[in-house]
Amino acid sequence: xxxxxxxxxxxxxxxxxxxxxxxxxxxxxxxxxxxxxxxxxxxxxxxxxxxxxxxxxxxxxxxxxxxxxxxxxxxxxxxxxxxxxxxxxxxxxxxxxxxxxxxxxxxxxxxxxxxxxxxxxxxxxxxxxxxxxxxxxxxxxxxxxxxxxxxxxxxxxxxxxxxxxxxxxxxxxxxxxxx
Amino acid sequence: xxxxxxxxxxxxxxxxxxxxxxxxxxxxxxxxxxxxxxxxxxxxxxxxxxxxxxxxxxxxxxxxxxxxxxxxxxxxxxxxxxxxxxxxxxxxxxxxxxxxxxxxxxxxxxxxxxxxxxxxxxxxxxxxxxxxxxxxxxxxxxxxxxxxxxxxxxxxxxxxxxxxxxxxxxxxxxxxxxxxxxxxxxxxxx
Numbered sequence: 523x524x525x526x527x528x529x530x531x532x533x534x535x536x537x538x539x540x541x542x543x544x545x546x547x548x549x550x551x552x553x554x555x556x557x558x559x560x561x562x563x564x565x566x567x568x569x570x571x572x573x574x575x576x577x578x579x580x581x582x583x584x585x586x587x588x589x590x591x592x593x594x595x596x597x598x599x600x601x602x603x604x605x606x607x608x609x610x611x612x613x614x615x616x617x618x619x620x621x622x623x624x625x626x627x628x629x630x631x632x633x634x635x636x637x638x639x640x641x642x643x644x645x646x647x648x649x650x651x652x653x654x655x656x657x658x659x660x661x662x663x664x665x666x667x668x669x670x671x672x673x674x675x676x677x678x679x680x681x682x683x684x685x686x687x688x689x690x691x692x693x694x695x696x697x698x699x700x701x
Numbered sequence: 702x703x704x705x706x707x708x709x710x711x712x713x714x715x716x717x718x719x720x721x722x723x724x725x726x727x728x729x730x731x732x733x734x735x736x737x738x739x740x741x742x743x744x745x746x747x748x749x750x751x752x753x754x755x756x757x758x759x760x761x762x763x764x765x766x767x768x769x770x771x772x773x774x775x776x777x778x779x780x781x782x783x784x785x786x787x788x789x790x791x792x793x794x795x796x797x798x799x800x801x802x803x804x805x806x807x808x809x810x811x812x813x814x815x816x817x818x819x820x821x822x823x824x825x826x827x828x829x830x831x832x833x834x835x836x837x838x839x840x841x842x843x844x845x846x847x848x849x850x851x852x853x854x855x856x857x858x859x860x861x862x863x864x865x866x867x868x869x870x871x872x873x874x875x876x877x878x879x880x881x882x883x884x885x886x887x888x889x890x891x
Binding site: 531564 | 729733734737738741742747750751754755758759762826829830833834837848852853855873874877880881883884887888890
C-alpha cells in the first residue's frame with residue numbers, strides 16, 4: 523500500500539467499511555509506518571472533538587420572532603392578488619406601440635405615393651374595365667396591323683426615293699451637351 | 702393512559718400541506734436545533750445562523766407544496782438551510798474589506814479567551830472549541846458542509862449525497878479529505 527492510497531481509505535478504515543484484505547493491508551502499513559498510525563489516531567480524535575462540540579441553542583425569543591414572521595407571511599398570502607396593470611397595447615409597451623403606429627402610417631403613406639395616378643383617381647387601372655369595346659391589354663410584343671397604322675411617325679417612316687430625306691439624321695441625333 | 706402518536710417527518714409535512722399548522726409547529730420543534738447547529742458551524746455567527754434558520758422555516762411555511770415525497774424531509778430542509786447559508790457566505794465575502802481578508806489562521810492563535818469565562822477547564826474547552834471552529838472555517842466550503850453534516854450532525858452518507866446532490870463516492874472522498882485537513886490543523890490540540 524502506498525501513502526496516497528493509505529490516506530484515501532482512512533475514513534473507510536475508521537467507518538469499518540474496508541474489505542477484509544484491504545483492512546489487513548491497511549493495518550500492515552500502519553505497523554510498518556508509526557507515523558501513519560499517529561495520523562489515524564489523530565483523525566479519530568478530531569472526529570470525537572467535532573462530535574463533542576457544544577450544541578448551540580436558539581435565543582429565548584426565537585420562536586416568538588419566527589411566529590411573528592409566519593403571521594406576516596400568512597397575511598400577505600391571504601391578501602387577494604392584485605392584478606398588475608400590464609400597461610401594454612397588443613403586447614407592446616407604449617413606446618414600441620407608438621413606434622409601430624408611426625411605421626404603419628408611414629407604410630400606408632409611402633404606398634399611396636407610389637400608386638399610379640389613374641388608380642388613385644379611378645380606383646382601378648384603365649386596362650381593368652368591364653367595357654367589351656375596349657380591347658384587353660396586349661400581352662406580347664406582336665402588334666396588330668390596325669395599331670401599327672395608328673402608330674406615330676418614327677425613323678422607319680422614311681421615303682427612300684427622296685434623296686434629301688435619305689440619310690438625313692441631323693434633326694434626330696443630339697449629342698450630350700449639344701448647344 | 703393517553704397514547705401519543707409520533708408522526709414521521711414525512712407524515713407531518715403531508716399534514717401541513719393539507720392545512721394542519723400543528724404539524725408545522727412540530728416540524729419547527731424538531732428541526733430548529735439541528736439546523737441552527739449546522740448553520741452556525743457553517744457561517745460561524747450565532748445571530749446570522751438564527752436568521753438563516755428563521756428564513757428556512759419561513760420558506761417551509763410559504764413553499765410547503767414544493768416538497769415532494771420522493772425525498773426525505775430532512776434532506777429537503779437541510780438543502781434549503783445549506784443554500785441560504787452559502788448565499789450568506791457569498792454575500793459576506795463580497796462585503797469583506799481587504800484588511801479583514803488579510804487575516805490568516807495564525808491570527809486566530811492570538812484570540813485569548815476572556816478573563817470572565819470561568820474555571821480553567823471552561824477556558825480550556827472554550828479555547829479548543831474556538832480552534833476547532835476556526836479550523837472548520839478554513840476548510841473549503843464543499844469539504845466544510847460534508848464534514849459538518851457527517852461528523853457534527855451525524856447524517857448518513859446517503860443523506861449527505863442527496864443534500865449536496867453529489868455522488869456517494871464524492872461525499873466519502875470530501876469527508877476523508879476534510880478530516881485529514883482538520884487533523885493536520887488540530888494535531889497540536891491535546
